[in-house]
Amino acid sequence: MEGIKTKTVVFVTGAFVVNTGWDEWQSYFQSKGYETMAPPWPFKDGTAAELRARQPNDTDLAKLTLNELVDHYMDIVKALPEKPIVIGHSLGGLITQIIVSHDLAAAAVAIHSVPPQGVFPYEFSFLKAGWKALGLFTDLDETYLMSFEDWQYAFVNDMPLDEQQKAYDENTIPESKVVARGGLTSAAHVDFEKPHAPLLLTAGSIDNIIPAHLNHRNFEAYKSNGSVLDYKEFEGRNHFVLGQPTWKEDADYILDWLDKNA
Secondary structure (H helix, E strand, O other): OOOOOOOOEEEOOOOOOHHHHHHHHHHHHHOOOEEEEEEOOOOOOOOOHHHHHOOOOOOOHHOOOHHHHHHHHHHHHHOOOOOEEEEEEEEHHHHHHHHOOOOOOEEEEEEEOOOOOEEEOOOHHHHHHHHHHHHHOOOOOOOOOHHHHHHHHHOOOOOHHHHHHEEEEEEEEEEEEHHHOOOHHHHHHHOOOOOOOOOOOOEEEOOOOHHHHHHHHHHHHHHOOOOOOOEEEOOOOOOOOOOOHHHHHHHHHHHHHHHHHH
16 A cells, blocks of 8 residues: 555445445455545434334434535544545535545545536436435425335446345435435535545446436536546446445555555
8 A cells, every 4th residue: 555645534425325335345445454434424323224214204314404414524534633535425425525625635536426516417317316306395304215116227227136126125215305405505516626635536337327427527627736636437337336246346446546646
């Protein structure tokens, strides 16, 4: 791990899923000499089954805002003795980009990141996969739970049915519609002109909810200012990229990138 200035990695979980989706990643990074943590969102400290049992009446989670969620992770990062490496997936990728914008990371990776404010997601597949989470014309005091059918389209497309079901059972949890709506507000703001720590954005060729060309527009929104900024599209990756059989190939690419840039 020559050249690494910090060996602490904070994994940031996205929406709709439990934080244990990082378990294999944590073990793998630890085997490479890193200390790791994957703290849950507020009100999401439990198994997928436990959290689903609260649906739809988990009012604490239902009222959670994106600003509060970002502050939660920034407080975790600030409490560490040195700036960590931050790696986030999906909405966790957006939070990672915000953390980088606040100069709180030594290096960062945003995996299939939800686009920040100003990167307009006009893709049909994004709208089809994500619009229900906004909860339009529904009670904001109730959480949203993605159906298995929607999960198949948004997360695990092109996987065998039994693997899709297993992934759903082990990972899918209720979500705050308020957090989802926050992605359309200034809470999702990133300063694209500001110099920043080394940042890698990754995308998947078959991701429906965060299509690769949406990810690339996110990447292109950053202004050239001498900061290390890289983009990588992986073939055959859907939005369940953290749990696909190819996850270790992605982790190896990220580890190599960190070795060169962190």
